[in-house]
Amino acid sequence: xxxEEHEPIEEKQSSKKGYVKHKTPKFxxxxxxxxxxxxxxxxxxxxxxxxxxxxxxxxxxCPTTGYQSPKKTRGLHPSGFxxxxxxxxxxxxxxxxxxxxxxxxxxxxxxxxxxxxALAAExxxxxxxxxxxxxxxxxxxxxxxxxxxxxxxxxxxx
Numbered sequence: 521x522x523x524e525e526h527e528p529i530e531e532k533q534s535s536k537k538g539y540v541k542h543k544t545p546k547f548x549x550x551x552x553x554x555x556x557x558x559x560x561x562x563x564x565x566x567x568x569x570x571x572x573x574x575x576x577x578x579x580x581x582c583p584t585t586g587y588q589s590p591k592k593t594r595g596l597h598p599s600g601f602x603x604x605x606x607x608x609x610x611x612x613x614x615x616x617x618x619x620x621x622x623x624x625x626x627x628x629x630x631x632x633x634x635x636x637x638a639l640a641a642e643x644x645x646x647x648x649x650x651x652x653x654x655x656x657x658x659x660x661x662x663x664x665x666x667x668x669x670x671x672x673x674x675x676x677x678x
Contacts, residue, residue: 547583597621601646609635612645621646 550565550572552558562583565573572579588594597603601621606612607628615622622645624636640647 544587544589545581548580550580597648599646599648601648603648606636608632609639612636612639612643615643615645617644617646621648623648624650 547562548560549558549563550567550570552560564582567573572582575582593600595602599621602619603623604611604615604620605625606615606622607625609632612622622636622640624633624647628636637647637650
């Protein structure tokens, strides 16, 4: 879904959860809980005597149109922002901080992640996965050569 299709929503409607009446169940394939060979991925039940197809009480629900979320919030992150995946610092150039939030790609390394986080904080862009393992100073310190070296093969350790 593109950014043009979404408009800023009011403050009290800022979260997607405000619109949703109930939690949508996890729709599972019939009898997937019973047999290991049957995956959880949804498939419509077609059996003549299928309890799920007949909507028997006590059996899991099938997806129907009533579970669809409202148009204003469909496709949004629960925080109310449009998710935008970022791979480089240059990708932050076209981000609108009012509507979009950044999701740093999984394959982005620590050094580039810190650069993206710094620029996002400077521009006021919300980052959905800000976790980092090191501080920015540690990346600059790692470039300097260390003075303590282990003794080579011919040298004495003492």
